[in-house]
């Protein structure tokens with residue numbers, strides 16, 4: 016590491032913001048890729064890889080990606096749930112790598128739900 | 143930067159490493175690779191997480207799930223279920239004693255959520271071998287502020303206003319110490335860090351040095367600027383190899399980054415820091431002895447004054463502070479004295495780290511606001527007494543401290559209140575004892591330690607501790623006499639008043655407090671030749687109460703000497719000729735029967751059930 020100047024301390028902190036967000040919380044958006052057996056079989060792993068690639072390329076530090084089990088609609092896997100703070104969650108189904116990349120750019124970054132891919136907007140209720 | 147979707151914070155503190163954390167890490171690495179998850183999920187080795195009794199420990203972020211007592215064979219399931227499919231695995235989670243449900247999130251476990259992390263704020267959150275991780279959590283911002291925007295007087299004032307007192311044991315106000323030294327004129331001054339941590343059972347400072355070594359350096363940089371020192375030493379015992387290694391890595395990284403060495407951050411201020419490895423003598427933690435030791439001489443204390451602030455290392459003005467004291471300095475500079483005072487009491491501000499151990503369910507490292515009652519620490523954070531036994535005493539301050547009984551459990555943990563009990567806050571050792579501990583034996587244990595560690599320079603300590611130890615040995619072996627307690631108290635007063643350094647001045651405390659609060663135990667040892675806890679072997683006879691024995695055979699199977707006989711469902715019997723008084727039968731007998739009893743040492747064989 017080269018000799019640091021005072022500005023560098025702030026720069027390094029910013030560069031590591033993504034890791035801090037992951038460990039400390041305070042994220043703006045969370046994307047859950049459903050990875051039950053059905054999701055995995057339908058290619059959820061590739062969805063996750065494409066998503067992580069987009070996050071990395073964009074340089075955003077307040078978005079986290081995580082996994083959870085089957086979302087209950089196995090025929091529409093791979094699926095992902097997007098939760099942006101102060102917005103209702105949105106579920107997307109029948110994903111492809113291209114679709115998740117577009118969702119990342121337009122929904123997560125741009126803030127516009129892509130209705131043609133969306134399955135549900137808002138949490139499903141139990142009754 | 144590589145984007146990960148999850149971080150596995152794997153505790154690699156000494157405790158977890160000892161119980162196999164590195165094997166878990168290898169298993170995780172292999173499993174992540176096998177499932178092609180290595181680019182998505184990062185393993186981070188952290189310093190001590192604190193919940194040492196439950197290691198190996200791993201926290202998974204962003205979910206904040208806490209896993210404990212992991213075994214290599216658990217890893218494939220954990221990776222598949224949680225890390226792949228997102229379903230946290232209950233069976234590796236924490237369960238509160240006496241409760242049926244698992245607690246998935248670290249923030250919901252009482253052991254963690256009653257703590258306030260300041261000195262330990264980075265524990266488990268950073269890789270201690272990466273300076274970037276430290277900087278990412280505001281590291282070196284306080285040093286930058288102190289070096290570029292504050293005068294020496296302003297730093298001293300902030301620290302004085304914060305009210306922080308030294309965490310190494312004596313509780314001397316840090317700001318005052320810095321002020322004395324800053325006013326002494328000298329072109330050479332030294333700043334020293336005390337990482338000797340000689341109290342048996344204490345591991346607060348080790349954990350800070352292992353988990354967050356840069357915070358020690360940053361605290362020292364700020365202190366150096368305050369007093370005007372250009373050279374610093376960290377005195378660490380060689381028995382702390384991991385702390386030494388991580389501190390050295392931190393020093394090398396800080397030098398390379400220009401945070402140590404010449405003209406730090408272009409401020410014009412320069413400081414070098416070196417590690418000095420001590421050989422692990424308790425007395426070398428005493429400030430004047432520590433300085434002699436760094437000079438390469440035999441570590442022995444000398445009379446004060448002159449105080450080290452005037453004449454310290456190589457007779458130059460010197461400030462010595464404890465590891466935890468330094469760890470508290472950067473946030474004070476960043477957030478201000480009022481922020482620091484917002485926790486704690488009027489005279490004991492901020493938080494204190496304790497090594498909680500002994501008969502409690504949750505053993506480990508905790509940081510709590512000063513002023514918290516002992517009861518909260520032991521019953522809420524500590525999860526109460528293990529195996530449903532009865533609380534007897536809590537020992538604070540190690541060999542310089544004392545025992546506090548049940549009746550004083552609501553005492554707030556601050557310097558004045560704890561001193562009033564006869565114990566001391568000390569450096570943070572907190573040993574909880576239940577009814578199976580003998581208080582005379584406990585006092586003897588610490589006296590053995592101080593008598594052994596006394597450097598021998600002054601007779602009150604050298605001879606006095608030995609005489610006291612001999613008396614305690616006599617009492618615990620049945621040679622105690624009427625009046626012994628008075629002699630012990632007299633001797634204690636003399637040793638306290640006439641010893642040269644803190645070692646002798648505090649060595650009698652464990653004896654004095656046990657006499658004060660557990661006088662009846664001394665009396666039964668001296669008069670009845672009976673150690674009711676069954677610890678002092680000469681003063682104990684184990685026997686079985688035939689009216690209570692159900693003949694379950696547990697004691698019989700537990701006895702290593704075959705001293706117990708009896709038919710199934712018939713009362714058993716202990717042959718006292720064969721019995722070696724190992725307590726196995728006493729421990730094995732179910733609490734609901736309580737048939738194995740402890741009688742006095744000279745109890746006639748065969749008279750047990752009278």
Ligand SMILES: Cc1cc2nc3c(=O)[nH]c(=O)nc-3n(C[C@H](O)[C@H](O)[C@H](O)COP(=O)(O)O)c2cc1C
Pocket residue numbers: 307308309310311312313314316336337338339340341424425426427428429430462463464465467468569643644645
């Ligand atoms: C026998 C003896 C052993 C000591 N051991 C330690 C020790 O291991 N660590 C420590 O920080 N202070 C120890 N001290 C206290 C130091 O002398 C000194 O007060 C302290 O390091 C100052 O730092 P502080 O003001 O930040 O607490 C010991 C004192 C005595 C008398």
